[in-house]
Amino acid sequence: MTESNVTPFQAQDSDVKNKAGDGDAQRDATAARLKAFVERIERLEEEKAVIAEDIKEVYGEAKGAGFDVKTLRKVVSLRKMDEQKRREEEELLDLYKGAIGL
Amino acid sequence: MTESNVTPFQAQDSDVKNKAGDGDAQRDATAARLKAFVERIERLEEEKAVIAEDIKEVYGEAKGAGFDVKTLRKVVSLRKMDEQKRREEEELLDLYKGAIGL
Amino acid sequence: MTESNVTPFQAQDSDVKNKAGDGDAQRDATAARLKAFVERIERLEEEKAVIAEDIKEVYGEAKGAGFDVKTLRKVVSLRKMDEQKRREEEELLDLYKGAIGL
Amino acid sequence: MTESNVTPFQAQDSDVKNKAGDGDAQRDATAARLKAFVERIERLEEEKAVIAEDIKEVYGEAKGAGFDVKTLRKVVSLRKMDEQKRREEEELLDLYKGAIGL
DNA sequence: ACCGTGGTTAGCTTTC
DNA sequence: GAAAGCTAACCACGGT
DSSP, rough: OOOSOOOOOOOOSOOOOSSSSOOOOHHHHHHHHHHHHHHHHHHHHHHHHHHHHHHHHHHHHHHHHOOOOOHHHHHHHHHHHHHHHHHHHHHHHHHHHHHHOO | SOOOSSOOOOOOOOOOOSSSOOOHHHHHHHHHHHHHHHHHHHHHHHHHHHHHHHHHHHHHHHHTTTHHHHHHHHHHHHHHHHHHHHHHHHHHHHHHHTTTTT | OOOOOOOOOOSSSSSOOOOOOHHHHHOOOOOOOOHHHHHHHHHHHHHHHHHHHHHHHHHHHHHHHOOOHHHHHHHHHHHHHHHHHHHHHHHHHHHHHHTOOO | OOOOOOOOOOOOSSSSOOOSSSSSSHHHHHHHHHHHHHHHHHHHHHHHHHHHHHHHHHHHHHHHHTHHHHHHHHHHHHHHHHHHHHHHHHHHHHHHHHTTTT
16 A cells, blocks of 8 residues: 555645546545545544543542542643643753753 | 552541541552552553544544545544444334333 | 723733733723623523523423433434434535545 | 323333324324424524524634633633522521521 | 433634 | 534433
8 A cells, every 4th residue: 555546535726636537446446545544543433432431430440449530530630731731841941952052 | 459448538518537546557548549540540541642643643644645634534423423323223212112111 | 892992811921911001991991891791691601591491391391291201302312413414414525526626 | 282182102111002003193193292392392402502602602702802712711600600609508598597487 | 319320511622 | 713523521310
C-alpha cells in the first residue's frame, strides 16, 4: 500500500475528477482502501471504549472501598491540571532558554 | 487488600468523622489506598489518550492518502449510528415482549 | 444599546485591564449590561425547565393510560435517531458530491 | 378520550394479554393513542430545542458584546446554585415552623 | 427506602 | 470566530 497511484475522492474547489473513463478497478481499489481506514478507526475506537469501561470499573471499585467517587474524580482532575501547568512552565522555560541562545 | 477494615473519607452530610483515637496509621493506609486508585485511573487515562492520539493519526494518514477527512468522519459516525440503532431495536423488541407479558 | 463604547471584563492572558481613568460610570454600565444578559438567559432557562416539566407530565399521562413508559421512551428515541440518520445521510451525500468536485 | 376502554401494552409480571381474539379495532385504537402521545412529546421536545438554541444565541451576543462566555456561564451557574440553596433553607424553615406547631 | 444504572444535558476541546 | 465531537456531571428511574 505504499505505492498508491489512484486518487481517492477529496474536497476540491471547482475541478471535476473521475468524470469519464473511470473503470471499476480504481473505484474498487479506492473503496477497499477507504474500508481499511474505517476499520482501523473502528478498532481503535473499540479499544478506547474498553478502556473507558475499565476506568468506570475502577471508580466503582473505589466506591466499593468506601471512597466518594465525586471527590475522587476531582482529585484526578486537579492532578491533571497541575500536570498541564507544569508542562506549560517547562515549555516557557525552554522558550526562555532558546531566547537567550540555548 | 480484600480485608479492608479502615473506613476512608467519604461524603457525609452531618456526621462527625475521625473524631478521636484516629491514629496516623489508618490515615496513612487510607491515603495509600487512595493513591493507588488515583494512579490506576491515571494510567488508564493515559492509555486512552494514546489511543485517541492514534485515531487522530489514522485520520491524518487517510488525509495524506487523499481522502476527505470530514467525509470519512461522517461515514464512521453513520456506521456507529447504525450499530446503535440495531442494538436499540433489539432492546425494543425485548421491551415489547416484556411489556405484553413475555 | 447598539452603540457600545465601553469594554466589559473579558478573559485576558497577560494584559492590564482598567488601569487608569476608569471611572465608576463605565463599571456600572458594564455591570448593568452583564445583568441584562444573565437575566435573559435565566428567563429562557426557566421556559426550558417548564417545557421539560410538561414532557414529564405527558409521560405520566401515558403511563396513566396504561402505556409502558420505558418502551415509550425507547420509541421516541428511535424516531429521533431515524430523523438524525436521515439528515446525516443527506449531508453525507452533499459531502461526497463536494468531495468529488460537485 | 376520557372513556378509554381498551388496555394498551404494559409491563406485566406473568400474565399474558391480548393473546387471542384480539380484533384489529382495539389494536388500531391503541396505536392511534400511542401515536398521539409520541407526537405530543416530539412537539414539546422541538420547542425545548428551540429555546436551547435561543440560549446559545444569547451567549453569542454576550460574547459579541465583549463578555467572556465561560465566566458568564459560571455566573449563571452560581446564581442557580444560590437559588437552590435559598429554597432549601426556606423549606427547612417551614419544616421547623411546622415542627413547633406553626 | 436505597442503591445502582442509564439517559440527558452542559461544558470543554479541537477543528475548519 | 464559529461549529462539532467528545467528555464529564447530573438526574430520574427501576430493582432489590
